[in-house]
Amino acid sequence: MGEAAFEDDLPVDSHALADVDPEFVGNLRQAIADRDGDAIRRMLAPLHAADIADVLEQLTAGQQEGVATLAPDVFTGEVLAEIEPDTREVVMAYLDPSHLAAAIQELDSDDATEVVEELDPETRAAVLAEISEIDRQAVEQSLAFEDETAGRLMQREFVAAPEFWSVGHALDHMRASDDLPDKFHDLFVIxxxxxxxxxIPVCRLLSARRDVALSDLMEPPRILVDPETDQEEVAYLFQKYHLVSAPVVDSAGRLTGMLTLDDIVHVIQDENKEDMLALAGxxxxxxxxxxxxSVRSxxxxxxxxxxxxxxxxxxxALFEGAISQVVALAVLMPIVASMGGNAGTQSLAVAVRSIAERDLTAANAMRVIWRELATGAVNGLIFAVVMGAVTILWFQDVALASVIAIAMVLNLACAGLSGILVPLGLVRAGADPAVASSVFVTTVTDVVGFLAFLGLATLVLL
Amino acid sequence: MGEAAFEDDLPVDSHALADVDPEFVGNLRQAIADRDGDAIRRMLAPLHAADIADVLEQLTAGQQEGVATLAPDVFTGEVLAEIEPDTREVVMAYLDPSHLAAAIQELDSDDATEVVEELDPETRAAVLAEISEIDRQAVEQSLAFEDETAGRLMQREFVAAPEFWSVGHALDHMRASDDLPDKFHDLFVIxxxxxxxxxIPVCRLLSARRDVALSDLMEPPRILVDPETDQEEVAYLFQKYHLVSAPVVDSAGRLTGMLTLDDIVHVIQDENKEDMLALAGxxxxxxxxxxxxSVRSxxxxxxxxxxxxxxxxxxxALFEGAISQVVALAVLMPIVASMGGNAGTQSLAVAVRSIAERDLTAANAMRVIWRELATGAVNGLIFAVVMGAVTILWFQDVALASVIAIAMVLNLACAGLSGILVPLGLVRAGADPAVASSVFVTTVTDVVGFLAFLGLATLVLL
Structure with a gap:
């Protein structure tokens, strides 16, 4: 370390490889093509598991298979936990069960479960047969919970101490223990x-005197998580209360697992990704x-x-007659629809985001609905003036300009309203407010846009 | 705790209020209207700072002002740190400098900076004059860094020990120290x-024997952060390496601050929000x-x-003649444009997300560009067939159906291509790939859609 680390803009440890180097990937591809297992191992082994994962994800499935067959020992438990599910599926098909069992046994139960859940039933049975009783039970119990729940996400490894212990007692116990979790940030008092x-945050334990009772140092748990809880709900609470870990309890209230912030960060990213993609269809x-x-999705x-x-x-089509008489209507009508679609999407994105952040609630929904309607109407007025002026300049037709101006106000007001009402309606119906909402909104803005513009034109111009 | 905590779906500590209760907010509004400071204090004081923030954000600016004037002591340092910048601006205008100074002094330097930076220069000077020299310097140094950099985000409070110390030495030192940070997860060895x-993760320190040398227990820092680094870059590295804290170093390599995962979580959320809103314009x-x-944004x-x-x-307008002869063109043309816009948005959302997650790199860009083009073309073929059939059924016109089918393939292929090339081009130009990209993409799909459909129609039908 030291000075050498400062060569780059962002100094990172020499073993880390923050952005994947295309040349490195090129060399690796060559080593795979040459079927040179030693070279592959030499290139990948010194890297952090997260960097190995990044590099592997740059490869095609065939190349990933090559790494798995030529240099299977690259796939430690940590690497298997880091790679994307798709990549994992590819490589695990080429690793033998005893290798997989050894790799999985290195992991905490949450990561082990994530790896095991993607094995086909036959391989899964073969792998589970080779790992220890305790680890197997932990994985099987986690798998019993539904996907995307706290139970699936939690790890079974945590540190707990009875409330009548002192700090010294707890410290001695931890020092004597040989199966502490890899990382933990809170001691749970039971x-x-x-x-x-x-x-008790671990850092507070460090600075406390040995004779202090745990019960004097502890604070009541901020949340107790039911393992059936949706992971999105848990992620919200972690963020809100700035938690770094939280206890999971069974139906009898007994401590059964622990959630940690670094797992929650991945949930946050996944949920954000889901929302953004869902909004884009x-x-x-x-x-x-x-x-x-891609086509299928x-x-x-x-x-x-x-x-x-x-x-x-x-x-x-209802207005074919009008269009054949005034072709300018065909030229201008997409503008009204397009502006409505955009304004609706804006309103929708703000609403979906506010719902995800729990800012939009029953207590303020009316105010926000009103604001979105008003914002749409004001923007409608602004662009009515602009578009009216454009129309007069382009077609020298004041009546046509008035029609498009009025249609603009109507459509942008509807856009604002549907942009907030559609996601709220989906939430009320128990659905995800991001999924399908933009289709609903643009349907409203297309239909209202065409109907208002062509309908008014028929009344005014013909 | 115990059984009582399990009444709800998600058991939370009774002091927490995960979702804001509209009745509670209603009562609070009444108390503000009655100008009853005691009632406001009674309602808010028992809550967690994050819950107070949630409740305050349900109020109008006028009502927030009411709380600040009637019950200023509700605004502890923590509450000020939790509330949104907008709300903070409103209430801080009604709190006096000595109250603000006391509140700010409770906070770690990162939170203190966040609060102070929003004060107008005059109040800021008055507040800074009342806080301790050390805290003032920490805040002023942080403010010297640009917004959204690691330097602005870091806290000056951290725990460091020289490499020749033993675990016991470090523990004794921490126990004797009275100004440890509120929370820390790693001991930095210098x-x-x-x-x-x-x-050294704090948990590992706990379980180590007192006579072990820190240098035997430590691992080299995974990253050393330059304070000028963009917060998005830092957030990426935290996620990638599952960090809970990281050291920030000055240009001479000296430890000057610490970043923690819980601040990074907020950065992640903010960046996600920014991307999603930017895509929606x-x-x-x-x-x-x-x-x-709202109108302004x-x-x-x-x-x-x-x-x-x-x-x-x-x-x-170039094709007014064609439209006046075949009005069906005006009826069908928005379909081609709309499908292109949607396909382009899909491709764009996937690209923006992949860029944000650093999955899309120079090493695989060509493959992804090719995939997006192919996906657009395949979807184009599928919907060419569907729309061709719809057109035949609707207008009994095979030539018209062929025209819309060909236009659909062309436009969806262009949509796929522009959906990936526009964000990549923005990145290459040093711009944010989410901002403005959807406008570019839909411009392409609108123009190509109308041009292909109406142009082909002119060639084939007239």
Whole structure:
């Protein structure tokens, strides 16, 4: 370390490789093509597991398979835990069960579960048969909880001490213990029924005198997590209360596991990604996806969009007569629809984000609905003036300009309103406010846009 | 605690209030209207600072002002650190400098800086004059760094020990110290030049024997952060390496501060929010925004959209003759544009997300560009067939159906391509790939959509 570490803009330890170097990846590809296991090992072994994962994800599935067959020992437990599920699926098919069992046994139960859950039933049984009884039970119990719940996310390894112990007692116990979790940030204090009654940040334990009672040092647990709780809910509470870890309790209130902030960070990222992609109409996406998978994740929403676009066209078809008399209507009508779609998407993104952050609640929904309507209407007025002026300059037609101006106000007000009401309605219906909401909103803005503009034109101009 | 905590779906400590209760807020509003400071204090004082913040954010600015004037002591340092910048600005205007100084002095330097930076220069000087020399210097040094950098985000409070100390020596020192940070997760080990040479997770310190040398227990720091580094970069490294804290060093390599994961979580959320809103064309948004502010953050993008929509209309205007002869063109043309816009947005969202997660790099960009083009083309083929069939059923016109089918393939392929090339181009130009990218992409899909459909129609049908 020292001076040498400062060569780059962001000084990182020489073993780390923050951004993947294309040349490095090129050399690795060559080593795989040469079927040179030693070279692969020499290149990857010195790297941090997270960097190995980043490099592997740059490879094609065939190249990943090459690494797994030529240099299987690259895949330690940590590397398996770091790589994306898709990559993991590919490489695990080429690693033998005893290797997998040894790798999994290195991991805390949450990471072990994540790795095991993707094995096919046969390999899973073979792997589980080779790991220790205690680890196997931990993994099987975690798998019994549904995906995306606290139970699936928690680790079974935690540190707990009875409330009548002193700091010194707890420290001596920890020093004597040989199976502490890799990392822990809080000591959980439990009563005689193994129920958590307090927690003590590890740093506070360090600075306390040995004769202090744990019960004098502890604070009541900020949250007790039910293992059935959705991970998004837990992530919200971690953020809100700035938690670094939290106890998970069973139905009898007994401490059964621990959640840590670094797992929660991944939940936060996943949920954000889901929301953003859902708003754009993509079901799920990984960068390693093939064309077939990309098509499969996007075509359904395009189909829904096609249906709503045809619906909007049906509205236009009602006014074929008007359009054939005043072709300028065909030229201008997409502007009204496009502005509505944009304003609706803006309003929707703000609403979805506010719902995700729990800022939008029953207590303030009315105020926000009103604000979105007013914002839409004000923007509508602004762009009514602008577009009215453009229309007069372009077509020298004041009546046409008035029509587009009025349609703009109506459509932008509807856009603001539907941008907030659609996600609120989805939440009330128990659905995810991000999924499908933009299709609903743009349907409203297309239909209202065409109807208002062409309808008014028919009344005023013909 | 115990059984009582399990009444709700998610058991939380009785002092916590995970979701804001509208009735509670209603009662608080009443207390403010009654100008009953005692009632306000009675309601808010027992809550966690994060819950107080949530409740305050449900109030109008006028009501927030009421709380600040009637019950100023509600605003402890922690509460000021928890509330949103907008709310903070409102209430701080009504708290006197000595109250603010006392509140700020409770905080670690990162939170103190966040609070102080929003004071107007005059109040800031008055407040800083009342806090201790050391705290004032820490705040002033942090403020010297740019917003959204590691230097602004770090706290000056950390725990460091020389490498020649033993565990026992370090523990004794910490026990004797009275100004340890509120929370810390790693002990930084430094050389004689105050340069970090290692870090030891606090939990590992707890379980180590007293006579072990720190140098035997430490690992080299995973990253050393330059205070000028962008916070997004730091957040990426925290996630990648599962860090809970990291040392910040000055240009001479000396340890000057510490970043912790719980601050990084807020950075992650903010960056995600920024990306999502930018994609939807909103500059920035808070739920407490007024109509004026909402209009101001959205109108600029609507104006850009209007310009591009007028451009697309210009394309349509080129084909007025064709439309006046075949009105069905006007009916069908928005479908081609709408499908292109959607497909482009899908491709764009996947790209922006992949760039944010550092999955999309120079090493794999070509493969991803190719995949997006192919995905667009395949989806184009699928919807060419579907829309061709719809057109035949609707207009009984095979030539028209062929025209829309070909236009669909062309536009969806362009959509896929522009969805990936636009954000990559913005990154190469040093810009944020989320900002403005959807406007570019939909401009492409509108123009290509109208041009391909109406152009082909002119060639084939007329």
């Amino acid at each position: 009563d005689t029924g193994f129920r958590p009654v307090g927690e 993509v079901n799920e996406a990984g960068l390693a996806d093939t064309v077939v998978r 996007r075509a359904p929403w395009l189909l829904v969009n096609l249906a709503t676009a045809v619906l909007a066209s049906g509205v236009i | 050389d004689t030049g105050f340069r970090p040479v290692g870090e 909103v500059n920035e948004a808070g739920l407490a925004d007024t109509v004026v502010r 959205r109108a600029p993008w609507l104006l850009v959209n209007l310009a591009t929509a007028v451009l697309a209309s210009g394309v349509i």
